[in-house]
Amino acid sequence: xxxxxxxTGQWLAEFTRQEKAAPWLQGLRDSAFQRFAExxxxxxxxxxxxxxxxxPIARSHFASATSVPLVTGAPAGPEAxxxxxxxxxxxxxxxxxxxxxxTAFVRDAVVIQVPRGAVVEKPIRIEYxxxxxxxxxxxxxxxxxxxxxxxxxxxxSGAGRYFTNAVTEIVAGDCAVVDHYKVQREDTSAFHVxxxxxxxxxxxxxSTHSISLGGALVRNDVNVVLSEGTExxxxxxxxxxxxxxxxxxxxxxxxxxxxxxxxxxxxxxxGKSAAVFNGRIIVRKDAQKTDSKQTNKNLVLSDDAVIxxxxxLQIHADDVRCTHGATIGQLDAESLFYLQSRGIGKxxxxxxxxxxxxxxxxxxxxxxxxxxxxxxxLFEKFHEHAQ
Amino acid sequence: MPLLEIKDLHATVGDREILKGISLTVNxxxxxxxxxxxxxxxxxxxxxxxxxxxxxxxxxxxxxxxxDLLELAPxxxxxxxxxxxxxxxxxxxxxxxxxxxxAALNTIRKSQGLEELDAFDFLxxxxxxxxxxxxxxxxxxxxxNTGFSGGEKKRNEIFQMAVLEPKxxxxxxxxxxxxxDALKLVAHGVNTLRSPERSMIVVTHYQRxxxxxxxxxxxxxxxxxxxKSGGKELALQLxxxxxxxxxxxxxxxxxxx
Numbered sequence: 163x164x165x166x167x168x169x170t171g172q173w174l175a176e177f178t179r180q181e182k183a184a185p186w187l188q189g190l191r192d193s194a195f196q197r198f199a200e201x202x203x204x205x206x207x208x209x210x211x212x213x214x215x216x217x218p219i220a221r222s223h224f225a226s227a228t229s230v231p232l233v234t235g236a237p238a239g240p241e242a243x244x245x246x247x248x249x250x251x252x253x254x255x256x257x258x259x260x261x262x263x264x265t266a267f268v269r270d271a272v273v274i275q276v277p278r279g280a281v282v283e284k285p286i287r288i289e290y291x292x293x294x295x296x297x298x299x300x301x302x303x304x305x306x307x308x309x310x311x312x313x314x315x316x317x318x319s320g321a322g323r324y325f326t327n328a329v330t331e332i333v334a335g336d337c338a339v340v341d342h343y344k345v346q347r348e349d350t351s352a353f354h355v356x357x358x359x360x361x362x363x364x365x366x367x368x369s370t371h372s373i374s375l376g377g378a379l380v381r382n383d384v385n386v387v388l389s390e391g392t393e394x395x396x397x398x399x400x401x402x403x404x405x406x407x408x409x410x411x412x413x414x415x416x417x418x419x420x421x422x423x424x425x426x427x428x429x430x431x432x433g434k435s436a437a438v439f440n441g442r443i444i445v446r447k448d449a450q451k452t453d454s455k456q457t458n459k460n461l462v463l464s465d466d467a468v469i470x471x472x473x474x475l476q477i478h479a480d481d482v483r484c485t486h487g488a489t490i491g492q493l494d495a496e497s498l499f500y501l502q503s504r505g506i507g508k509x510x511x512x513x514x515x516x517x518x519x520x521x522x523x524x525x526x527x528x529x530x531x532x533x534x535x536x537x538x539x540l541f542e543k544f545h546e547h548a549q
Numbered sequence: 550m551p552l553l554e555i556k557d558l559h560a561t562v563g564d565r566e567i568l569k570g571i572s573l574t575v576n577x578x579x580x581x582x583x584x585x586x587x588x589x590x591x592x593x594x595x596x597x598x599x600x601x602x603x604x605x606x607x608x609x610x611x612x613x614x615x616x617d618l619l620e621l622a623p624x625x626x627x628x629x630x631x632x633x634x635x636x637x638x639x640x641x642x643x644x645x646x647x648x649x650x651x652a653a654l655n656t657i658r659k660s661q662g663l664e665e666l667d668a669f670d671f672l673x674x675x676x677x678x679x680x681x682x683x684x685x686x687x688x689x690x691x692x693x694n695t696g697f698s699g700g701e702k703k704r705n706e707i708f709q710m711a712v713l714e715p716k717x718x719x720x721x722x723x724x725x726x727x728x729x730d731a732l733k734l735v736a737h738g739v740n741t742l743r744s745p746e747r748s749m750i751v752v753t754h755y756q757r758x759x760x761x762x763x764x765x766x767x768x769x770x771x772x773x774x775x776x777k778s779g780g781k782e783l784a785l786q787l788x789x790x791x792x793x794x795x796x797x798x799x800x801x802x803x804x805x806x
Binding site: 494495496497499500501502503504505506507508510511514515517518519520521522525 | 599600601602603623627632633635639641642643644649650652653654692709713
């Protein structure tokens with residue numbers, strides 16, 4: 163038996179053990195599983211997975227489990243056929259084995275509809291959990307009507323060595339305003355793979371913030387497709403230590419003219435941790451007057467941490483502005499000296515500057531309690547680091 | 550015992566010697582001006598006193614309050630009462646001015662055996678000092694020097710000095726880039742802080758600042774050495790005759806080239 167068949171064979175057993183779903187969903191699951199069986203888990207020979215070896219996931223056995231997410235603040239029930247209409251149509255499982263594996267195990271999908279013109283003032287919160295030895299495939303579909311406003315906060319946590327494989331699909335109608343946050347605080351022995359697929363309407367204003375703090379092996383794919391005049395902000399913060407590995411792949415697809423995208427990812431690496439940033443910007447032939455800016459900044463606190471950062475610009479239009487930049491560095495010597503010259507000890511100065519580096523992303527979070535919670539977390543983390 | 554005694558100080562950056570034997574004695578309450586053309590080593594001297602690691606001290610001694618200053622880490626020098634007003638104050642995004650200054654004040658107070666101030670007492674203390682420097686209180690909540698104008702940065706340095714109350718303040722070209730109103734404001738702040746217990750070393754390229762902060766002594770630095778010392782009238786002589794009047798090229802970098 164080939165390695166791929168051996169790995170997918172275990173999943174086949176879990177797959178067939180599932181209770182059957184409604185015909186449309188079962189059909190989706192079946193074709194997704196079939197695709198997963200064909201693809202197998204990616205290897206480092208795949209360009210998309212060059213720096214992230216998922217063998218520890220492929221080699222492990224997890225029991226498929228139900229974990230009902232806690233959803234608060236969502237508007238009243240979505241239209242009955244909404245899931246059938248959109249689920250699996252946005253996040254393609256053709257090329258991504260993890261999306262295929264998620265789709266094959268869709269069970270308690272969170273489906274949220276924000277009706278046309280509705281303004282949901284309080285954040286819609288979705289909290290996912292996982293437990294030792296389990297495989298959970300969180301799935302969310304959020305359909306935001308034209309002119310509607312909402313904020314979505316997804317958080318992931320758990321305890322033990324488990325595998326969370328999430329897919330979130332967001333559809334935003336014309337002129338909608340959608341702010342999305344994902345806070346990943348998984349157990350440091352857990353595996354976390356997640357795809358966010360956002361399809362944005364004309365003149366929509368969309369932001370997503372991916373905060374990645376936990377996990378042993380983490381891969382985040384953020385795929386955003388813009389329409390005419392769409393404005394998208396794609397931010398991320400990753401903080402890793404020990405032997406943690408976090409891989410952020412983003413794809414911002416300017417499909418139509420006059421779109422703007424602002425991307426800022428910042429990372430703090432300590433210990434023997436590793437991080438990957440791959441930022442793809444696509445500007446289609448039609449997408450004239452696109453304005454796109456990508457920045458990736460990394461603060462490396464130890465000699466053994468490794469960062470691979472790569473911009474990937476595919477520009478097919480000629481009247482556009484696209485800038486990108488990446489930095490990898492240590493704490494700024496001049497800033498350290500400035501703090502020390504005011505009596506602040508070297509270790510405290512280091513922790514203060516590290517905190518400040520992350521604060522830049524935290525400051526952009528518009529949900530007050532989330533921002534405060536993260537500030538407190540970071541403050542304690544880097545204060546400890548200073549001791 | 551003098552507050553600060555510098556003897557034959559040599560310092561290098563990379564393999565270039567910048568300070569080539571500086572000797573200077575500063576007693577309590579004295580204000581010393583150090584003037585000199587660009588590249589003469591003025592800023593290097595200021596930074597070496599504050600403990601900047603970029604510069605290697607290759608010879609000489611610096612004694613501060615009877616102890617070997619060069620042995621101390623920058624933070625320990627600050628705790629012992631040395632303050633450097635930076636020529637180019639550093640922007641630190643993500644750290645609020647208030648958090649920064651409160652942390653600084655409390656570490657200094659703690660090292661002096663004083664009680665740390667809570668947020669309320671701290672605010673009461675800084676309010677007066679902000680008025681002194683004509684600074685808006687919202688500045689406290691902004692990140693350190695980030696988005697400040699040149700003048701605001703320099704005012705912020707003197708404001709910090711007012712809060713930290715050092716025994717020896719080293720002002721590194723605090724006048725550079727200031728218009729006359731900002732200069733007067735900064736000078737007023739500095740003059741308010743003059744006291745028989747506080748000494749100052751005022752580093753400047755131009756005599757203009759010394760119209761407002763009148764020094765007890767003026768030293769002219771050139772080529773890494775003090776070439777002439779005198780009273781405040783020496784600054785006026787420089788103003789009239791320029792550095793050339795003392796036989797010094799105005800910009801050594803250019804002169805070498």
